[in-house]
Amino acid sequence: MLVKDVVADALLALAVVVVLGSTLxxxxxxxxxxxxxxxxxxxxxxxxxxxxxxxxxKGYSENTTETWLALLFVVLSGPVLTHATARAAAIRxxxxxxxxxxxxxxxxxxxx
Amino acid sequence: MTGFVAASIAMLACTLPLxxxxxxxxxxxxVMALQVVGAVVVMVLIMLSEGFGRPGEFELAVVxxxxxxxxxxxxxxxxxxxx
Numbered sequence: 001m002l003v004k005d006v007v008a009d010a011l012l013a014l015a016v017v018v019v020l021g022s023t024l025x026x027x028x029x030x031x032x033x034x035x036x037x038x039x040x041x042x043x044x045x046x047x048x049x050x051x052x053x054x055x056x057x058k059g060y061s062e063n064t065t066e067t068w069l070a071l072l073f074v075v076l077s078g079p080v081l082t083h084a085t086a087r088a089a090a091i092r093x094x095x096x097x098x099x100x101x102x103x104x105x106x107x108x109x110x111x112x
Numbered sequence: 113m114t115g116f117v118a119a120s121i122a123m124l125a126c127t128l129p130l131x132x133x134x135x136x137x138x139x140x141x142x143v144m145a146l147q148v149v150g151a152v153v154v155m156v157l158i159m160l161s162e163g164f165g166r167p168g169e170f171e172l173a174v175v176x177x178x179x180x181x182x183x184x185x186x187x188x189x190x191x192x193x194x195x
Contacts, residue, residue: 073177
């Protein structure tokens with residue numbers, strides 16, 4: 001077994017452990033805002049580890065480029081979705097704060 | 113079986129706890145679980161393509177990754193306004 005195989009397998013094992021931590025965190029934590037912290041593990045940390053594993057295994061090739069492209073989308077959309085989720089949770093709990101302040105676009109109450 | 117195939121099987125197995133969230137959790141928590149599963153699916157598709165040595169299948173992972181953002185935002189917008 002080559003050194004690069006060992007390194008790639010170690011990175012993959014670490015990615016699996018990170019995903020396990022993420023899913024357990026989402027399952028165990030109490031409310032939505034606490035769960036949200038653990039979503040970031042699976043959408044930010046694990047993809048980078050998988051991308052590094054493919055890079056170590058294959059070097060610079062077509063596979064690596066497409067892997068990095070796919071995981072770049074996952075890493076970029078993670079924070080956007082996390083923010084949008086927190087916003088949706090806040091609006092569902094307390095109503096649209098901009099409406100309460102008398103400006104902004106109509107929330108659920110307005111559209112009926 | 114290469115490390116990539118084993119890791120993809122293990123990563124899929126890791127998503128089992130999210131089944132409880134999808135089943136028993138509130139709607140907003142179910143959307144969070146969906147986001148985690150979406151990211152895991154992209155990684156699994158990449159690892160399987162790499163593990164089985166089929167470069168043509170990387171495009172599927174890229175398409176799923178692009179659609180993750182759009183579908184997530186549509187879900188959340190619907191949650192804010194109508195659901």
